[in-house]
Amino acid sequence: MIHEKACSQITRGTMKQIPCVTVIIPMFNEERYIAQCLESVLANDYPKDLLEILVVDGGSTDRSRDIVVEYLQRYSFIHLLDNPKRIMSSALNIGIRNARGEIIVRMDAHALPDPRYISRCIEILRAGIADIVGGRWIIEPGAPTVVAEAIALAVSHPFGAGDAVYRYGGAAGYVDTVPFGAFHKGLVFRVGLYDESLFVNEDYEFNYRVRRAGGRVFFSPDIISRYYARSTLRALARQYYRYGWWKVRMLRKYPAAVRWRQLVAPMFLLSLAAASGGAVIWPIFRIVLGMIFFAYTLASLTTSVIINLRRGSWRTIVWLPVAFAIIHFSWAAGFLSSLIALPFSRLKSQIPKSDRHGIPAC
Structure with a gap:
């Protein structure tokens, strides 16, 4: 006291x-x-x-x-x-x-x-x-x-x-x-x-x-x-899925709070889904899909190499791109899933399963 x-x-x-x-x-x-x-x-x-x-x-x-x-x-x-x-x-x-x-x-x-x-x-x-x-x-x-x-x-x-x-x-x-x-x-x-x-x-x-x-x-x-x-990739995925999910609920209350960076990952995932769907019918979309994957992979690998060069250690060169991908795709998946679930947002079943009985610290 x-x-x-x-x-x-x-x-x-x-x-x-x-x-x-x-x-x-x-x-x-x-x-x-x-x-x-x-x-x-x-x-x-x-x-x-x-x-x-x-x-x-x-x-x-x-x-x-x-x-x-x-x-x-x-x-x-x-x-x-x-x-x-x-x-x-x-x-x-x-x-x-x-x-x-x-x-x-x-x-x-x-x-x-x-x-x-x-x-x-x-x-x-x-x-x-x-x-x-x-x-x-x-x-x-x-x-x-x-x-x-x-x-x-x-x-x-x-x-x-x-x-x-x-x-x-x-x-x-x-x-x-x-x-x-x-x-x-x-x-x-x-x-x-x-x-x-x-x-x-x-x-x-x-x-x-x-x-x-x-x-x-x-x-x-x-x-x-x-x-x-977080200490594991699974925990990281869960964390960022929750971040994406609940960001939509926050933006629903305050649409003016949206930032461009919050839309990058969801738009990227949507573009992948659209290109993948199109590739089934139109061969040209296979090229588009390949270009999207190539651009993302190049950016992720380049960033990972720069980070490891600056640290003077290559210990994380394999896992760093994996961690980046989990952050981006988990956040985007949570964001888009929450958008889809918005019409049912009053139902308890539309809250992420891991969050229905409360959540630990961020």
């Missing part, structure tokens, strides 16, 4: 109030990462008597809760809350409703924030130049394997991540969205809480509403967190 006296603490010389901060960490079966995450938050240079950590659990069935309970016994400002809905947006809303801090920092159990993460976010928020502040991911492999290494490289490169600058770095400035953002708790009174009808894309949707209300989202490359990517 944040100390009430501490919340009125005054910075010497500046006579400015130091804000209390609540870090919200959604969790579901994160026994591999939650201890590292908590240790990283505790290692931040922000005053501990002005810090509150809320771990919101979606009914973990592994040792995640036991690990958090061990920390509860050692730190009075760490609390464990339950998330019956088991979805990310619900976990964040539960955290916000229970937060005592003036500033909310949205964290993830897969993430390890750098020691100045919180204080740097606070500095920018207090400068009054933005409503939401976030930084850069340094994406780490989710397992000590070549496949996991390739996945981490793929999701942190523009060819795989599009123009999401937080995944690969860039200049400080205003952006569409940031992960693990920090904002004043009062912001939710202006734009509302996270949308619990979305199982994924909750950050982008929240950031979009903030921007639509006249707010600004700021990216700073010196705000750094390390994030563990």
